[in-house]
Amino acid sequence: MGFLDIKQATKSYGAVQVLHETNISIEEGEFLVLVGPSGCGKSTLLNMIAGLEEITTGEIAIRGRSMNGVKPADRNIAMVFQSYALYPNMTVSGNISFGMEMHGIPKPEREKRIAQVSDLLQISHLLDRKPGQLSGGQRQRVAMGRALVREPDVFLFDEPLSNLDAKLRVDMRTEIKKLHQKLGTTIVYVTHDQIEALTLSTRIAVMFGGYVQQLGTPKEIYDNPANMFVAGFMGSPSMNLFPAKVVSADGKAAAEVKLADGNTAAIPFANGMLSSSVGRDIVLGLRPEAITDQDGADRNSRAIHVVNAPVEVTEPAGSDTFVVSQIGGKDVTGRFRADVAVNAGETFPFAFNMEKAVAFDPQSENRIV
Amino acid sequence: MSTAPDTRAFDPTAAGAGSGRKILQTSLRPARVILYLLLALFCIYYLLPLYVMVVNSLKPLSEITAGGMMALPRDWTLAPWQSAWSTAQVGVEATGLRPYFINSIIMVVPAVALSTLLGALNGYVLTKWTFRGATVLFGLLLFGCFIPFQIVLIPMARVLGLIGLAGTVPGLIFVHLVYGIGFSTLYFRNYYAAFPTELVRAAQIDGAGFFRIFWRILLPSSGPIAVVCIIWQFTNIWNDFLFGASFSDFDSQPMTVALNNLVQSSTGVKEYNVHFAGAIMAALPTLLVYIVAGRYFVRGLMAGSVKG
Amino acid sequence: MSIADTANRPGAVDRLRDALPKLVLSPTVAIVAIFVYGFIAFTLYLSFTDSRILPSFGWVGWQNYHNLFRIRAWDTAVSNLVVFGVLYIAICCALGLLLAILLDQRIRAEGFIRTVYLYPMALSFIVTGVAWKWFLDPGIGLEAVVHGWGWESFQFDWIKNSHMAIYTIVIAAVWQTSGFVMAMFLAGLRGIDNEMLKAAQIDGASTFALYRRIVIPQLRPAFMSAFVVLAHMAIKSYDLVIALTGGGPGTSTELPATFMYSYTFTRNQMGIGAASAVIMLMTIAAIIVPYLWSELREKK
Numbered sequence: 004m005g006f007l008d009i010k011q012a013t014k015s016y017g018a019v020q021v022l023h024e025t026n027i028s029i030e031e032g033e034f035l036v037l038v039g040p041s042g043c044g045k046s047t048l049l050n051m052i053a054g055l056e057e058i059t060t061g062e063i064a065i066r067g068r069s070m071n072g073v074k075p076a077d078r079n080i081a082m083v084f085q086s087y088a089l090y091p092n093m094t095v096s097g098n099i100s101f102g103m104e105m106h107g108i109p110k111p112e113r114e115k116r117i118a119q120v121s122d123l124l125q126i127s128h129l130l131d132r133k134p135g136q137l138s139g140g141q142r143q144r145v146a147m148g149r150a151l152v153r154e155p156d157v158f159l160f161d162e163p164l165s166n167l168d169a170k171l172r173v174d175m176r177t178e179i180k181k182l183h184q185k186l187g188t189t190i191v192y193v194t195h196d197q198i199e200a201l202t203l204s205t206r207i208a209v210m211f212g213g214y215v216q217q218l219g220t221p222k223e224i225y226d227n228p229a230n231m232f233v234a235g236f237m238g239s240p241s242m243n244l245f246p247a248k249v250v251s252a253d254g255k256a257a258a259e260v261k262l263a264d265g266n267t268a269a270i271p272f273a274n275g276m277l278s279s280s281v282g283r284d285i286v287l288g289l290r291p292e293a294i295t296d297q298d299g300a301d302r303n304s305r306a307i308h309v310v311n312a313p314v315e316v317t318e319p320a321g322s323d324t325f326v327v328s329q330i331g332g333k334d335v336t337g338r339f340r341a342d343v344a345v346n347a348g349e350t351f352p353f354a355f356n357m358e359k360a361v362a363f364d365p366q367s368e369n370r371i372v
Numbered sequence: 373m374s375t376a377p378d379t380r381a382f383d384p385t386a387a388g389a390g391s392g393r394k395i396l397q398t399s400l401r402p403a404r405v406i407l408y409l410l411l412a413l414f415c416i417y418y419l420l421p422l423y424v425m426v427v428n429s430l431k432p433l434s435e436i437t438a439g440g441m442m443a444l445p446r447d448w449t450l451a452p453w454q455s456a457w458s459t460a461q462v463g464v465e466a467t468g469l470r471p472y473f474i475n476s477i478i479m480v481v482p483a484v485a486l487s488t489l490l491g492a493l494n495g496y497v498l499t500k501w502t503f504r505g506a507t508v509l510f511g512l513l514l515f516g517c518f519i520p521f522q523i524v525l526i527p528m529a530r531v532l533g534l535i536g537l538a539g540t541v542p543g544l545i546f547v548h549l550v551y552g553i554g555f556s557t558l559y560f561r562n563y564y565a566a567f568p569t570e571l572v573r574a575a576q577i578d579g580a581g582f583f584r585i586f587w588r589i590l591l592p593s594s595g596p597i598a599v600v601c602i603i604w605q606f607t608n609i610w611n612d613f614l615f616g617a618s619f620s621d622f623d624s625q626p627m628t629v630a631l632n633n634l635v636q637s638s639t640g641v642k643e644y645n646v647h648f649a650g651a652i653m654a655a656l657p658t659l660l661v662y663i664v665a666g667r668y669f670v671r672g673l674m675a676g677s678v679k680g
Numbered sequence: 681m682s683i684a685d686t687a688n689r690p691g692a693v694d695r696l697r698d699a700l701p702k703l704v705l706s707p708t709v710a711i712v713a714i715f716v717y718g719f720i721a722f723t724l725y726l727s728f729t730d731s732r733i734l735p736s737f738g739w740v741g742w743q744n745y746h747n748l749f750r751i752r753a754w755d756t757a758v759s760n761l762v763v764f765g766v767l768y769i770a771i772c773c774a775l776g777l778l779l780a781i782l783l784d785q786r787i788r789a790e791g792f793i794r795t796v797y798l799y800p801m802a803l804s805f806i807v808t809g810v811a812w813k814w815f816l817d818p819g820i821g822l823e824a825v826v827h828g829w830g831w832e833s834f835q836f837d838w839i840k841n842s843h844m845a846i847y848t849i850v851i852a853a854v855w856q857t858s859g860f861v862m863a864m865f866l867a868g869l870r871g872i873d874n875e876m877l878k879a880a881q882i883d884g885a886s887t888f889a890l891y892r893r894i895v896i897p898q899l900r901p902a903f904m905s906a907f908v909v910l911a912h913m914a915i916k917s918y919d920l921v922i923a924l925t926g927g928g929p930g931t932s933t934e935l936p937a938t939f940m941y942s943y944t945f946t947r948n949q950m951g952i953g954a955a956s957a958v959i960m961l962m963t964i965a966a967i968i969v970p971y972l973w974s975e976l977r978e979k980k
Contacts, residue, residue, distance in 0.1 A: 441815075
């Protein structure tokens with residue numbers, strides 16, 4: 004039993020099921036991120052943890068105590084919303100103390116906590132202002148302050164950074180991470196931004212279509228995606244996914260791919276991968292950083308294989324150059340070092356690091372172990 | 373300027389059933405029951421006068437004077453309606469309300485059409501061909517919508533007399549047009565303000581001129597606000613009494629004035645049933661418009677007021 | 681026609697084209713200038729003259745105003761307006777708010793109920809007056825009905841009672857416009873961010889605290905708007921009074937609007953009538969002008 008247990012939870016609105024059986028268990032102090040595209044069910048799940056939505060079947064428990072039927076105010080949780088949801092007619096200090104007032108915490112204690120939190124978040128000078136007079140980032144902090152003073156068991160974040168501009172978003176992301184490290188709070192965080200998911204979390208639940216596609220640590224999700232959706236969703240630029248056939252080459256299993264100029268290439272797998280699946284059609288997954296120029300390839304890898312392929316476009320991005328070639332009918336992007344002399348239209352050697360390769364079944368889209 | 377919220381986005385009538393939020397913890401049955409009870413009670417409050425009018429307009433006079441205003445008719449009869457329409461005594465003539473109903477129609481249609489058209493053109497100019505002082509001008513125009521019309525009665529009576537339109541239906545059309553332009557300009561101006569100016573600029577680059585841009589680009593997309601404007605103007609002008617009472621003579625009086633005359637006549641027996649029938653007749657056009665196009669009616673109300 | 685061409689066109693046509701928008705606007709400008717502001721000026725002028733049946737231009741200074749405030753009917757009209765105005769606005773707001781809150785609770789048939797609450801706004805005040813006049817009449821209206829049900833001692837003859845008649849006007853006026861106020865508050869309620877209500881739920885606010893501390897304070901713009909519209913309608917009230925009580929019994933339900941009309945057209949005291957109209961205008965201006973000013977300034 005963990006600190007927060009979600010057991011067989013589902014949610015339906017009438018005949019429409021928006022969340023299928025979900026099982027997640029996290030320990031105290033963990034940072035769980037629910038990530039996925041719009042409509043995947045992540046916000047629904049968060050609202051169910053908060054008690055803002057009723058659970059249809061299953062159970063949600065915090066500290067071993069079942070929360071079914073318990074009102075949000077009694078669950079000892081706090082939430083930070085995408086729109087910050089600050090009360091416009093109250094000052095910052097009024098906003099922060101409102102929850103405590105409603106829970107009957109006496110004034111001296113309230114003042115003490117407000118002082119502590121506003122110090123921590125550096126908003127002490129804003130206490131007498133109203134939300135309308137604050138910038139986006141300041142409102143964000145006030146919203147977090149309001150959550151922090153409640154000293155809850157679980158903090159819930161509902162896409163809190165989506166309304167900020169790009170620079171501010173990166174800064175606040177780091178702030179949230181620092182806060183988590185400092186306070187050791189248990190957090191459940193919803194976002195559609197996979198970078199936030201990877202950078203902030205201790206564990207990620209990738210969701211799609213009302214199902215948890217994969218639950219794991221950031222590294223697990225990144226290196227070993229459970230299916231093609233997770234592979235394509237996480238990481239930017241996303242993982243290359245292109246069709247291949249498992250063939251036998253020099254006694255080892257290899258991925259045979261069709262290049263743009265009509266040639267085929269057989270790229271040997273590493274570590275005996277797929278050796279028993281010769282003849283199978285697969286979808287090969289390789290991240291752009293695993294497809295490089297020869298000298299830029301990972302020195303520690305023992306499975307680099309070079310293929311000469313026609314270059315379709317090059318995208319110099321300053322620190323790297325992204326090079327695209329059509330393989331198996333799909334655009335495959337490799338990440339080359341910036342000073343490599345590669346041009347569109349010519350055939351160029353691509354180094355494939357097959358230690359990082361993953362294979363998926365084309366029909367089920369799941370990873371083939 | 374918004375003397376109105378974005379009236380297109382806002383539409384409380386668009387939200388269908390069950391779209392409110394459960395703010396009150398109303399998953400409790402007894403609370404919901406009380407809620408619906410209260411709402412029903414108020415429905416009765418609003419519907420009661422209408423009910424009384426309808427029901428009593430279908431009774432013979434004897435039943436009414438015998439009491440029982442609320443009771444359903446024992447002897448259903450349409451005679452009061454016939455009387456109200458064609459034979460009731462309105463003032464000195466016993467013509468029923470029909471000629472005055474027609475007066476109202478003749479008065480309303482041109483006034484609404486013209487003020488809507490002018491309002492559209494004005495809104496167009498004020499937003500897409502704006503100039504320094506346009507906002508001040510608009511403010512002055514807007515103020516004109518709110519003045520108590522008592523302040524213009526005397527001079528208007530004089531002017532109408534001078535141009536020979538005193539006591540005529542065209543005179544009334546003129547008056548309603550003059551005082552309706554403000555509101556229609558308000559509607560169109562706010563609507564066109566939200567209309568992307570880039571489209572106008574693009575059309576200009578394509579070579580379209582002032583009127584062509586209006587006919588071909590703005591007007592075709594003006595459906596919703598035109599309906600709002602028309603409904604609002606129609607309702608206001610049809611329901612008007614002050615101008616009708618001040619500027620019409622007996623032959624040209626509109627329906628509302630005729631109704632009042634019918635009801636206030638102190639000679640003879642008060643035929644309540646006829647009065648009610650007449651009142652319903654007077655109310656029917658606007659009521660029908662409201663029922664059919666209620667959503668636009670509400671938008672008009674909100675736009676004519678302020679931030680809601 | 682390219683842009684380059686237009687730059688080389690002769691000046692006159694250009695100027696005509698540039699002037700076109702203003703030309704189109706000018707009829708309206710002329711109309712408003714004459715028939716609104718010109719007429720206001722005219723009536724204002726008349727209020728300083730000795731006009732009786734017809735406008736005359738003999739200057740009498742403030743005399744009309746002095747006389748006005750010594751006329752008992754005007755006194756009654758003004759105090760009636762205060763009583764009526766305050767009650768009308770207060771009750772409409774309270775009722776409108778209550779109905780809006782009730783309707784915001786995810787009600788089935790909300791559309792239908794809203795239609796019912798709002799339909800009186802579509803009626804002429806004359807029709808409303810006719811309906812309520814008989815409803816309030818002791819002889820055949822509510823009092824008679826209740827007597828018929830057996831409760832003999834029930835009394836409801838306010839409309840015939842000179843002290844109470846003004847309250848009947850309040851009743852009918854509230855009936856007519858409370859639906860509109862409800863619509864405004866409902867829009868205001870719907871404009872409240874859902875996430876804020878969720879936050880309040882998590883904060884543990886009881887329903888009462890939620891409304892008192894969070895929802896209602898946010899309805900301030902709606903209150904302002906409702907106040908402005910209702911105040912303005914109260915000052916202009918004419919049709920309803922004429923239809924319901926005719927200003928009576930006696931002059932007990934006289935309002936400035938009815939006063940102006942009767943003094944100008946029936947009693948042939950045009951100067952005084954004009955003065956009363958000017959007072960009405962000033963009162964409305966005192967409410968509307970600051971309001972329009974703040975609205976217009978904001979959008980700029």
